[in-house]
Amino acid sequence: MSKHIETHFAVTQLHARYASAVDANDWDAWVDCFIDDCVYRIQPRENFERGFPLATLSFESKGMLRDRAYGIKETLFHDPYYQRHIVGAPLIQSVTDECIKCEANYVVIRTKLSELSTVYNAGRYIDEIVHTEAGLKLKSRQCIYDSEMIPNSIIYPI
């Protein structure tokens, strides 16, 4: 049992660390939540369930995440906004020496300057997490979102 509690605790800490990074606009810390050979996807539930491969964003390496971080910082014009992630309890599906597979629901609230806070994106994370010397890291994170319409754009990682 204590092993399970340990795993659960470590996963929730990773989730919390991730949320803290993306809500603080700390894109380097976001990139650091992943191992080098990683996958990050933001995909509409529709595509996911119908077996369409298209994602809203689909990255296949830490290099691609770095390129996104650069894009956010240097090239993408956007209306400034805050985001706030609320992540539910992880459902741990399998634990092996190599990999923890789990899911967690999330809601992202967006607040634009001088505006009210609104629900921006709702969905679930499907994660594959691995042990590294620096603690747990994401090998794969898929953000599968229910939100049928993106309120104009997604700039920051979910």
Add this chain to the structure above:
Amino acid sequence: MVQTFDVRLCNETHGDYAMNAIETAAAVKLSAKESSLNWYENGTSRIPFQVYTDAQLHQRELEAFFYKSHWCYIGLEAEIPNVGDFKRTAVGERSVVMSRDADGKVNVFENVCAHRGMQFCRERHGNRKEFVCPYHQWSYTLKGDLQGVPFRRGVKQDGKVNGGMPADFKTEDNGLNKLRVATRGGVVFATFDHAMESFEDFVGETVLAYFDRMFDGRTLKILGYNRQRIPGNWKLMQENIKDPYHPGLLHTWFVTFGLWRADNKSELKMDKHFRHAAMISTRGNAQAANEVSKVSSFKETMKLHDARFLDIVPEAWWNGPTAVMTTLFPSVILQQQVNSVSTRHIQPRGNGEFDFVWTHFGYEDDTPEMTERRLRQSNLFGPAGFVSADDGEVIELSQKGFEQKPSHRALAELGGRDVGDTDHMVTETLIRGMYAYWRKVMNE
């Protein structure tokens, strides 16, 4: 010096173009007397903000552009490959259903039950033998014909027939509202207007060539959808893709990583009414795929950490150009940006908002590597794309500017005040052309 609005062609070699251009100009001048809007020098180089903010003008636009005289985008045949497959979508602000019937034909009908008007189809896609309105179980064939009406002949009780439809009720007269359908190259268009010209005549020879280039008869393979709701007037998206002024300035990602260069060969072409257009450009060093991430006209040192975003491999069907953006007025944008191809469907929601639906696809003969490449490059486009996310943002903020000052106007005078095809991108001529057409149709 007073300059009069004169629609002239930059390319004088197209005689018939020039003729039509002059006709359009004349029509604009005639109607302008009655225009409720203030058009600078009776032209279209300055666009009154009211065309974006006025709810009544918007209603008239829906009638004039989406519900009459125009073929509107419905979808791709590959979305409904089998008998009974359907997809729910929209023409303007009206919900419609596209279905494939037992003969393999594509039908489009309005999503309003003939009985009590209920929007009966709620699923967005699926497969059906028939369509049934849940309210009173009226059922329709895949062609939209009424086939079943419960209690049509009444109910027998104690030897007497109660109720039933009147004797002269005919199912033939009570089908769903069917749209006229045109398919070409696997793309489906429809119109409520059964009297209008053919799809081919509607698009016109010049732009049709670019349509056929992308939809050359190969079966399409759907890669998936992206959907965004943009708080701005729907025309702004047409204008965005008729505006080659902004990409090199707004989309710094393009410039940073060498996808947009001032020395790219480019052309702008329109149909004779100036409503549709193609922006055609050819990157200087298209064939050197792995050169791309090294080329930079902006920051010499900028390199992608992962160059696969721009792993561009030229395809035979491009026939030269590396990017062709086609605007079919009013409802759709056809995108070829290197290996990424998509349709972008405009679905208005009042004058201040529209839904923008992206359908990315590939071709039946794509290798797995090409499919992967198209998907990787799709990271550049869509609601989160490296170079498309900012388009939605600037449209939203433009609309905000219009709303606060509706009596003002926007300028579109780069490259002059006239309208015509060009062999460069330093012009807003396509926007002026679109409004020349708009004025003519709207009689404003």
